[in-house]
Amino acid sequence: MTPDFKGKVALVTGASRGIGLAIAAELARGGAAVTITSRKPDQIAAAADELRDEVPDAQILAVPANTGRDEDRAEVVRRTVAELGRLDVLINNTGINPTYGPLVDADLAAVRKLFDVNVVGALGFVQLAVKAWMAEHGGSIVNIASVAGLRSSGVIAAYGASKAAMIRLTEELAWQLGPGVRVNAVAPAVIKTKFAEMLYTDREDEAANAYPMKRLGDPRDVAQLVAFLASDQASWITGETVRVDGGILATGSLG
Numbered sequence: 001m002t003p004d005f006k007g008k009v010a011l012v013t014g015a016s017r018g019i020g021l022a023i024a025a026e027l028a029r030g031g032a033a034v035t036i037t038s039r040k041p042d043q044i045a046a047a048a049d050e051l052r053d054e055v056p057d058a059q060i061l062a063v064p065a066n067t068g069r070d071e072d073r074a075e076v077v078r079r080t081v082a083e084l085g086r087l088d089v090l091i092n093n094t095g096i097n098p099t100y101g102p103l104v105d106a107d108l109a110a111v112r113k114l115f116d117v118n119v120v121g122a123l124g125f126v127q128l129a130v131k132a133w134m135a136e137h138g139g140s141i142v143n144i145a146s147v148a149g150l151r152s153s154g155v156i157a158a159y160g161a162s163k164a165a166m167i168r169l170t171e172e173l174a175w176q177l178g179p180g181v182r183v184n185a186v187a188p189a190v191i192k193t194k195f196a197e198m199l200y201t202d203r204e205d206e207a208a209n210a211y212p213m214k215r216l217g218d219p220r221d222v223a224q225l226v227a228f229l230a231s232d233q234a235s236w237i238t239g240e241t242v243r244v245d246g247g248i249l250a251t252g253s254l255g
Contacts, residue, residue, distance in 0.1 A: 003231030006031035014094030016043040018193035022219035033059035067121035092122035118162040174239030182238040189245035191217040212247030
């Protein structure tokens with residue numbers, strides 16, 4: 001059962017497709033009014049239409065934004081509070097991975113951009129959400145990390161390092177923002193989205209066989225966990241990073 005978010009407003013970044021869109025839908029099903037963001041205006045508008053079709057009574061605000069730009073983040077939070085009246089839940093889902101391969105060969109400009117969006121951008125949204133609403137009224141923040149932030153990840157090592165930073169950031173923020181604001185993270189393994197295609201395309205059966213659950217993840221597997229952590233049902237949980245990985249880390253590897 002989706003937790004109750006009636007009367008609450010949520011902001012989900014990176015929500016034009018995949019995990020972010022599934023999270024927005026889950027929160028909307030629970031009664032939340034939801035602001036969704038992504039970089040491309042046409043994609044975020046299409047996502048808003050999809051959400052309205054899926055959850056007919058949902059109140060959806062679509063704001064094009066680049067998480068790496070200070071002014072874009074500020075405009076998203078400003079419009080959310082101005083047009084929806086509050087900001088109770090922040091889901092930091094935006095993530096990029098512009099670099100693959102050994103770290104010793106990595107393009108430092110790409111690594112810098114990766115950390116700026118994945119980590120600094122997420123912190124920027126937290127700062128704005130807290131100052132605009134949560135410091136006075138309370139709230140819940142869920143950061144989307146990765147199992148690559150918990151275990152060495154080979155060709156996506158730079159991405160994994162950024163997600164390890166996200167996990168550490170989650171713990172620090174939980175300590176600093178309690179008791180009014182809870183901060184948690186989820187760490188997915190391979191989820192069947194366009195973002196992760198290169199990790200399973202043309203070898204899905206082989207990839208899935210490495211998991212004790214014998215399948216790859218679905219975006220709603222992540223969304224349901226995020227909704228729980230964001231809800232009042234998790235009122236004494238903060239500073240946690242919860243794996244949603246089909247048991248892959250229990251095998252001692254990332255597949």
